[in-house]
Amino acid sequence: xxxxxxxxxxxxxxxxxxxxxxxxxxxxxxxxxxxxxxxxxxxxxxxxxxxxxxxxxxxxxxxxxxxxxxxxxxxxxxxxxxxxxxxxxxxxxxxxxxxxxxxxxxxxxxxxxxxxxxxxxxxxxxxxxxxxxxxxxxxxxxxxxxxxxxxxxxxxxxxxxxxxxxxxxxxxxxxxxxxxxxxxxxxxxxxxxxxxxxxxxxxxxxxxxxxxxxxxxxxxxxxxxxxxxxxxxxxxxxxxxxxxxxxxxxxxxxxxxxxxxxxxxxxxxxxxxxxxxxxxxxxxxxxxxxxxxxxxxxxxxxxxxxxxxx
Numbered sequence: 001x002x003x004x005x006x007x008x009x010x011x012x013x014x015x016x017x018x019x020x021x022x023x024x025x026x027x028x029x030x031x032x033x034x035x036x037x038x039x040x041x042x043x044x045x046x047x048x049x050x051x052x053x054x055x056x057x058x059x060x061x062x063x064x065x066x067x068x069x070x071x072x073x074x075x076x077x078x079x080x081x082x083x084x085x086x087x088x089x090x091x092x093x094x095x096x097x098x099x100x101x102x103x104x105x106x107x108x109x110x111x112x113x114x115x116x117x118x119x120x121x122x123x124x125x126x127x128x129x130x131x132x133x134x135x136x137x138x139x140x141x142x143x144x145x146x147x148x149x150x151x152x153x154x155x156x157x158x159x160x161x162x163x164x165x166x167x168x169x170x171x172x173x174x175x176x177x178x179x180x181x182x183x184x185x186x187x188x189x190x191x192x193x194x195x196x197x198x199x200x201x202x203x204x205x206x207x208x209x210x211x212x213x214x215x216x217x218x219x220x221x222x223x224x225x226x227x228x229x230x231x232x233x234x235x236x237x238x239x240x241x242x243x244x245x246x247x248x249x250x251x252x253x254x255x256x257x258x259x260x261x262x263x264x265x266x267x268x269x270x271x272x273x274x275x276x277x278x279x280x281x282x283x284x285x286x287x288x289x290x291x292x293x294x295x296x297x298x299x300x301x302x303x304x305x306x307x308x309x310x
């Protein structure tokens with residue numbers, strides 16, 4: 001498999017590049033300026049015709065384009081490679097990317113922890129129509145997860161959840177839910193716009209609500225305070241204390257069934273799972289827009305994570 005990795009210098013892009021090579025694949029790293037052994041693809045103005053042409057030229061001869069650049073533009077669906085994998089967690093963008101995906105190729109909508117692993121866990125739950133499912137995501141405050149991830153979190157402050165299953169206007173980080181993590185601890189999670197309700201909620205016939213907590217209780221409280229005061233910009237300057245632990249849980253409210261996974265290093269886990277999704281998509285026929293749950297089951301995802309953590 002030959003992969004073009006956009007954003008190869010980033011926190012996740014570096015992991016993706018390393019993991020692809022570990023798995024024996026050919027990699028072309030790409031960035032605003034050319035990385036060593038790579039190419040320059042400046043996506044700062046993705047709608048520009050010259051930029052689109054440069055992307056198509058860079059993608060030529062590759063089996064997959066992996067977007068780890070933090071740039072959210074539907075022009076990536078027309079990059080020209082048989083498979084595009086996007087690690088974005090923005091529901092409105094992924095919905096637009098789904099609409100733009102060509103039927104002649106495969107576009108993976110969200111690969112990594114949430115969406116990605118979270119999508120796999122939700123799909124694996126025993127469920128019936130009209131069930132309500134909570135997704136809980138814990139992210140480690142000690143890890144530098146990259147500028148795009150910090151910006152994504154800061155942008156939640158004051159913003160509404162995209163197309164919430166309950167309808168109406170639901171603000172991010174303003175409502176709370178207590179959930180039990182894989183370690184058996186009960187924590188407070190804040191409602192957050194991870195997009196599994198957009199990706200698979202309607203298809204599965206369930207209402208999915210996603211929530212975020214941080215490995216530091218103080219940091220979670222600070223996140224909630226920022227949401228109430230509108231001080232999202234301060235999140236960019238938060239110190240990196242606490243731990244690098246992460247976890248994802250999916251809970252069926254009706255039955256109490258809980259499925260979860262945990263580890264250390266969210267950038268590492270995101271990169272490893274992205275490579276798994278890329279491999280599965282390239283190995284299969286063209287499917288149009290898909291989620292990670294269409295390509296990978298829970299066992300395969302957890303086995304790959306365990307393999308790379310050993």
